[in-house]
Amino acid sequence: MIQATEYVTIGPYKVPIVYGELRCPDGTIDLGRYHNTPTPFIEIHRHLTGLNLPMTKLHECIEFIDNMYHMELAEWKVCVLEVTIGSLIRDNRQLVADLQT
Numbered sequence: 871m872i873q874a875t876e877y878v879t880i881g882p883y884k885v886p887i888v889y890g891e892l893r894c895p896d897g898t899i900d901l902g903r904y905h906n907t908p909t910p911f912i913e914i915h916r917h918l919t920g921l922n923l924p925m926t927k928l929h930e931c932i933e934f935i936d937n938m939y940h941m942e943l944a945e946w947k948v949c950v951l952e953v954t955i956g957s958l959i960r961d962n963r964q965l966v967a968d969l970q971t
């Protein structure tokens with residue numbers, strides 16, 4: 871069981887979000903990562919700020935959906951969904967409000 875203080879709800883799933891010092895194999899900062907094991911969870915680089923933080927969370931949520939529903943999306947498609955869904959939420963307050971009622 872992943873110990874987390876933050877979770878994101880995606881359909882019937884409650885996915886833990888944890889923060890860490892993520893690095894790519896070449897040593898550069900990795901913004902976020904979706905993990906399948908031991909149970910699904912999302913890891914976000916602890917020093918992200920501004921719009922990078924919610925956009926990286928959104929990106930990893932899409933990675934979770936891709937994995938759970940066996941969509942086999944290419945990384946570029948995950949990135950397109952991240953940017954477009956991010957814009958859809960950010961630029962359409964009424965739509966988001968209507969979805970929450």
Ligand SMILES: [Zn+2]
Binds near residue numbers: 929933948
């Ligand atoms: Zn990705």
